[in-house]
Amino acid sequence: MDPSRDNPLIRFTAFWWGIGVISLFFVVLLLTRMVVGGGEGSDPLEEAAAKNRQKVREAVDTAQAAAFETKVVTEGETVQLHPEHVFDYVGKQLVDGAPTKVEDPAQVVPNSPTAIEIANAPAAGDPAAVDALTPPADTEIDPAVIEKGKQAFMVCMACHGMDGKGVPNVGPPLAGSEWVTGPVSNLIRIQMRGLEGPIEVAGQKLTFLAPMAPMGAASSDEDVAAVLTYIRNSFGNTAPPVLVEQVKMLRSEVGKPMLKQEDLIAPEK
Ligand code: HEC
Structure with a gap:
């Protein structure tokens, strides 16, 4: 040893x-x-450079804010939205929204009233059946629905603009969009599943920084129908209303993968 x-x-x-x-x-x-x-913060050269960087940063921030300024006016309150804050704003709206009852067939008790309601629903989940229910073009639109839709549009506004003309890199225009006035099933499915990838709107192929989230997943059938009726009849668009019943029929789309343009029914141009 x-x-x-x-x-x-x-x-x-x-x-x-x-x-x-x-x-x-x-x-x-x-x-x-x-x-x-070398004793932090005591280098005069470094300090001068930092001051200069800060000045440049402030100038860039001001210029960007002026270029992209989006105002969102909610009751009595004006929110100034810089593009950096759009997603925070929308996220907060989504989180604040009331959760909606999910009718996932796997979670529904067999023979319960909900199960019977789902079984009797007219062709639930079938886009063609939903589009077939679209009322004729001269259908009068209830002003109360437009008012409700206008309120619900507050959250869309951050990305699609107050005037529906879109926000560069953030959201496409709804004004003059053939998708908005086209088949209703497309609009409802976009609300339930979200939309990603390039999309052609009014003859322009557009791409965005982030996809559209499934906004309708956390809203009631009434709110989804109202906001879609509102965008179909605002910003110069005119189209028949979207019925609550139609939204209900496609609620089962929630939770499916995000849509791409090719998953939608091509609208007439
Ligand atoms: C976070 C930003 C954002 C919000 C909020 C948002 N959208 Fe979108 N929306 C987008 C983007 C981005 C696209 C394009 C997606 C793609 O294909 O890349 C889009 C696409 C669309 C389209 C199809 C294309 C078009 O221009 O016609 C419709 C219709 C639409 N959104 C409606 C709505 C409605 C209604 C709301 C509110 C309930 C809403 N969006 C909220 C970002 C947003």
């Missing part, structure tokens, strides 16, 4: 050597910091 293991003197010396090496390490570390760090 190695005699040093049992020799108290050797062990004692090794202990102090250890302490010595560690202390030396800290002394070297301290010296290095003093030399390299």
Whole structure:
């Protein structure tokens, strides 16, 4: 056996050597910091450069804010939205929204009133059956529905603009969009599943920083029908209303993968 293991003197010396090496390490570390760090914040050149960077940053921020300014007016309150804040704003609206009852067939109790209601619903989930229910073009539109839709549009406004003309890189125009006045099933499915990838709107192929979230998943059937009726009859658009019944029929789309343009029924141009 190695005699040093049992020799108290050797062990004692090794202990102090250890302490010595560690202390030396800290002394070297301290010296290095003093030399390299040069006393933080005291370099006049660095300070001048930082001031300059801050000035440039402020100028850029002001210019961007002026270029992209979007105002959202909610009751008595004006919210100034910079593009950086659009997603926060929309996220908050989504989180604040009341949760909606989910009718996932797997979660519905067999033979319960809900199960019977779903079974009797006219062709639930079938876009063609939904479009077939669209009322004729001269159908009068209830002003109360438009008013409700206008309120619900507050959250869309952040991306599609107050005037429905769109926001560059954030959301496409709804004004003059053939999707908005086209098949209703497209509009409802976009609300339930969201939309991603490039999309052609009014002859322009557009791409965006982020896809459209499934906004309708957290809204009532009434609110979805009202907001869609509103966009179909605002910003110069005219089209028959969207019925609550039609929205209900496509509620089962919630939770399915996000849509792409090719998943939609091509609208007439
Ligand atoms: C977070 C931003 C955002 C919000 C909020 C938003 N959208 Fe969108 N919307 C988009 C984007 C982005 C697209 C295009 C998606 C793609 O294909 O890349 C789009 C596409 C659409 C389209 C189809 C294209 C068109 O221009 O006609 C409709 C219709 C639409 N949105 C309606 C709505 C409605 C109604 C609301 C509110 C309930 C809403 N959106 C809220 C970002 C948003």
